[in-house]
Amino acid sequence: xxxxxxxxxxxxxxxxxxxxxxxxxxxxxxxxxxxxxxxxxxxxxxxxxxxxxxxxxxxxxxxxxxxxxxxxxxxxxxxxxxxxxxxxxxxxxxxxxxxxxxxxxxxxxxxxxxxxxxxxxxxxxxxxxxxxxxxxxxxxxxxxxxxxxxxxxxxxxxxxxxxxxxxxxxxxxxxxxxxxxxxxxxxxxxxxxxxxxxxxxxxxxxxxxxxxxxxxxxxxxxxxxxxxxxxxxxxxxxxxxxxxxxxxxxxxxxxxxxxxxxxxxxxxxxxxxxxxxxxxxxxxxxxxxxx
Amino acid sequence: xxxxxxxxxxxxxxxxxxxxxxxxxxxxxxxxxxxxxxxxxxxxxxxxxxxxxxxxxxxxxxxxxxxxxxxxxxxxxxxxxxxxxxxxxxxxxxxxxxxxxxxxxxxxxxxxxxxxxxxxxxxxxxxxxxxxxxxxxxxxxxxxxxxxxxxxxxxxxxxxxxxxxxxxxxxxxxxxxxxxxxxxxxxxxxxxxxxxxxxxxxxxxxxxxxxxxxxxxxxxxxxxxxxxxxxxxxxxxxxxxxxxxxxxxxxxxxxxxxxxxxxxxxxxxxxxxxxxxxxxxxxxxxxxxxxxxxxxx
Numbered sequence: 001x002x003x004x005x006x007x008x009x010x011x012x013x014x015x016x017x018x019x020x021x022x023x024x025x026x027x028x029x030x031x032x033x034x035x036x037x038x039x040x041x042x043x044x045x046x047x048x049x050x051x052x053x054x055x056x057x058x059x060x061x062x063x064x065x066x067x068x069x070x071x072x073x074x075x076x077x078x079x080x081x082x083x084x085x086x087x088x089x090x091x092x093x094x095x096x097x098x099x100x101x102x103x104x105x106x107x108x109x110x111x112x113x114x115x116x117x118x119x120x121x122x123x124x125x126x127x128x129x130x131x132x133x134x135x136x137x138x139x140x141x142x143x144x145x146x147x148x149x150x151x152x153x154x155x156x157x158x159x160x161x162x163x164x165x166x167x168x169x170x171x172x173x174x175x176x177x178x179x180x181x182x183x184x185x186x187x188x189x190x191x192x193x194x195x196x197x198x199x200x201x202x203x204x205x206x207x208x209x210x211x212x213x214x215x216x217x218x219x220x221x222x223x224x225x226x227x228x229x230x231x232x233x234x235x236x237x238x239x240x241x242x243x244x245x246x247x248x249x250x251x252x253x254x255x256x257x258x259x260x261x262x263x264x265x266x267x268x269x270x271x272x273x274x275x276x277x278x279x280x281x282x283x284x285x286x287x288x289x290x291x
Numbered sequence: 292x293x294x295x296x297x298x299x300x301x302x303x304x305x306x307x308x309x310x311x312x313x314x315x316x317x318x319x320x321x322x323x324x325x326x327x328x329x330x331x332x333x334x335x336x337x338x339x340x341x342x343x344x345x346x347x348x349x350x351x352x353x354x355x356x357x358x359x360x361x362x363x364x365x366x367x368x369x370x371x372x373x374x375x376x377x378x379x380x381x382x383x384x385x386x387x388x389x390x391x392x393x394x395x396x397x398x399x400x401x402x403x404x405x406x407x408x409x410x411x412x413x414x415x416x417x418x419x420x421x422x423x424x425x426x427x428x429x430x431x432x433x434x435x436x437x438x439x440x441x442x443x444x445x446x447x448x449x450x451x452x453x454x455x456x457x458x459x460x461x462x463x464x465x466x467x468x469x470x471x472x473x474x475x476x477x478x479x480x481x482x483x484x485x486x487x488x489x490x491x492x493x494x495x496x497x498x499x500x501x502x503x504x505x506x507x508x509x510x511x512x513x514x515x516x517x518x519x520x521x522x523x524x525x526x527x528x529x530x531x532x533x534x535x536x537x538x539x540x541x542x543x544x545x546x547x548x549x550x551x552x553x554x555x556x557x558x559x560x561x562x563x564x565x566x567x568x569x570x571x572x573x574x575x576x577x578x579x580x581x582x583x584x585x586x587x588x
Contacts, residue, residue: 043448043478148347174394174475176347176505177546203478206549245479248508248549248571255575261582270549274556281562281582 001069002030003197004054004165009063011049023049025221026063031165031199036191038212038229039201042243046221047201048091051167054199055086084113087163091170093154097142102133102153105142109161120160127160128153130190132182148179152186159190166191167199172207184211206247209233209268217244234266249273292373293334294467294499295358295389299367302328302353327353329522330367337466340493340500342510342530344545345519351503354519355471358501359389371467387416390460394472396452405447405455406431406440412463423462430461433496434488450481454488461492467499468492475505486512507534507548511569518545535567550574557581 011024024046031037041047052058053065056072056079065072072082087109090096099105106127110120128138131152137145142153155171168187172180188211191198202208208215208229215232217224219242225232232239236250253267253276263280267273303326327350335341345351356362357369360376371388374381390412393399402408406427413423431437434454444452453473460468470489474482486509492498502513510516510530517527520543526533534540534547537555541547547555550568554577558564562581568574 042480178346178544181544243480248574249553251571252550252553252574252578255571256578259575259579261579270552270556273553274560277557277562277578278560284582 002066003033003068004031005064005066005069006030006054007064007066009050009053009060009065011046011053011058012061013049015061023221024053024060027223028063029216029223029226031197033164033197034195035197036188036211036213037197037199038208038215039199039218040203040205040208040215040244041218041224044220045218047216047218048169050218051088051169051199051201054165054167055088056082057088084109084161085163086165086167087158087161089155089158089166089168089171091173092151093158093171094142094147094150097150097154100141101139102128102142102145103138105153106138106157106160109157113161123160123162124156127156130159131156131186148175148183151175152183155183155187162194163196165197165199167201169201170203171200172202172204180207187211203245205245206268209247217242229268230266233268236265294337294339294372295335295501296370297331297333297354297357297367298369300328300331300354300357300364300369301326301366302350302357302362302364327522328357328364331519331523332367333517333524333527335467335499335501338493338497338499340490340512340514341502342513342516343501343503343519344505344507344510344516345525346543346545348521349519350522351519352471355391355469355501355503358467358469359386359391361391387463388465389467389469390463390465392453392456392460392468392470392473394475396449396456396476399456399459400444400452403443404440405436405442405444408444408455409440409458409462412459416463426462426464427458430458431455433461433492434458435484448481449477450484453477453481453485457485457488457492461498465498467501469501469503471503472505473502474509482506482509507546508570511548518543530569531567534569554578 006027006029009024009027012020012022014020027050039047049058053060059073067082067085097105099108103124106124107120110123133152133156142150145153172183175183184207212229214227215229216226217239224242225235233250236246236254240246247268249270250268253263253273254265257263257265261280263276267276343351353362360382363377369376371385374385376385400408401411409427409430410423413426431440434457436451436454436458444455474485489500490512493500504510513530516530516533518525518533525543526536526539534551537547537552548569550571554564554568554574563584564577564581568577
């Protein structure tokens with residue numbers, strides 16, 4: 001049994017109004033415990049709507065979401081429990097900080113779960129450590145923090161609920177390259193140490209390809225592809241055709257193979273590209289020598 | 292006389308905590324002093340397209356606000372066409388020449404209809420209604436948003452909103468536009484729309500562009516690249532010159548385009564790469580050349 005099973009899921013906004021729009025069309029997929037999934041797609045491709053159906057923020061128009069084999073909507077009154085299991089970090093989560101201190105803000109989720117005081121304290125501490133927030137910051141007002149710190153505090157608030165599945169919607173948007181790298185490596189380290197399931201939405205194929213086991217590509221509300229990262233990149237050209245950016249390095253490898261060089265095109269890291277091109281050159285030199 | 296001249300510019304935020312969160316870096320930064328710009332000198336020519344690169348906290352956003360006198364130097368000077376930004380009497384003239392576009396399009400649009408928003412600037416300059424009409428239409432056409440003139444800004448996409456914000460600046464007919472990370476909050480499609488617009492304004496209308504960005508592919512389009520680090524200029528030159536210095540950039544944890552990095556690594560393993568490539572096509576060409584050269588030898 002998969003951790004999360006999505007079956008024929010569709011969602012339509014504003015049914016019966018002039019603004020009726022089908023945002024998600026017949027998506028079916030399984031997500032296993034411990035997987036790191038990257039989600040990519042245009043604005044309007046349905047990716048944000050899709051992830052919101054996974055923790056019951058949006059009720060699908062048709063189709064089901066099974067968590068641990070159980071339909072999350074089987075008892076609508078208990079949908080809140082699903083949200084403790086499936087934690088969601090929205091875009092620009094720093095706009096949602098509201099408490100007097102950082103500590104209280106991070107504690108908000110665990111408190112709502114009805115945990116005991118010392119358990120909450122422990123969780124706040126651990127969550128803050130995961131996102132590398134210094135202990136002295138916990139007593140400060142969230143509004144005294146820098147932009148990057150605010151974002152990490154907001155993410156800590158979701159981590160503190162210790163969700164089985166953590167979903168992040170463009171967590172690095174607006175950060176500079178260093179901030180982006182630090183945050184992604186923190187999320188990855190958290191994933192590795194907890195062995196929990198992470199879904200990460202991003203516009204950057206380059207970022208996703210570095211850390212995701214599998215990638216879901218959404219296009220016009222439908223699932224365009226869902227496969228292991230390497231296999232997704234072997235479809236590089238098709239993905240470019242639907243208007244998504246593939247990493248520059250993948251483009252270069254496709255360009256070289258079009259020129260007749262026998263090189264793999266499912267490459268998304270500079271190191272691998274160097275390795276393959278050096279290997280090709282080695283072969284060419286050998287051929288020369290044998291003639 | 293250069294179009295913009297910055298000489299020995301020094302600037303410090305008086306109370307670091309309260310003044311400007313944007314200029315704080317990712318790490319919290321108690322250790323950094325409040326001096327944001329340290330004796331910085333540079334000049335920009337009329338019609339030039341300059342990109343400013345650097346981390347959060349490198350001083351680039353502070354510098355952007357210096358060009359039209361939103362902030363004023365503690366020491367040193369900033370002049371636009373010979374006018375000093377610290378001269379209050381010339382401030383309005385300077386702001387007519389240099390317009391500023393910021394990161395978040397939602398914070399820059401004020402009216403409920405696109406064309407009214409674009410008219411806001413020229414109205415404040417006291418321009419005649421007939422002339423305003425002409426400028427608004429022309430500005431909206433320049434950013435390819437003319438057909439949306441009657442739309443509500445909040446229903447546009449991020450890229451469209453940002454183009455409306457740019458139109459609002461163009462309608463004031465500035466000679467220079469400073470853009471502070473205009474694409475940071477946009478998706479790849481929106482980024483492309485905005486970058487195409489910026490290039491068009493620079494090439495067709497000869498508007499001087501100062502673009503602050505984190506994206507290396509955008510910086511690669513500029514005539515000149517200035518890299519800031521800790522309030523000082525780390526290096527500058529054409530994008531090709533700057534990106535050739537991969538090690539310097541990497542040691543300051545700045546990115547280079549993947550095409551440049553690949554060429555750099557191949558070169559250090561003995562490949563004969565001529566020009567440093569800045570994009571995928573150039574890189575493919577260089578590698579093909581290197582590979583055929585090898586097999587000919």
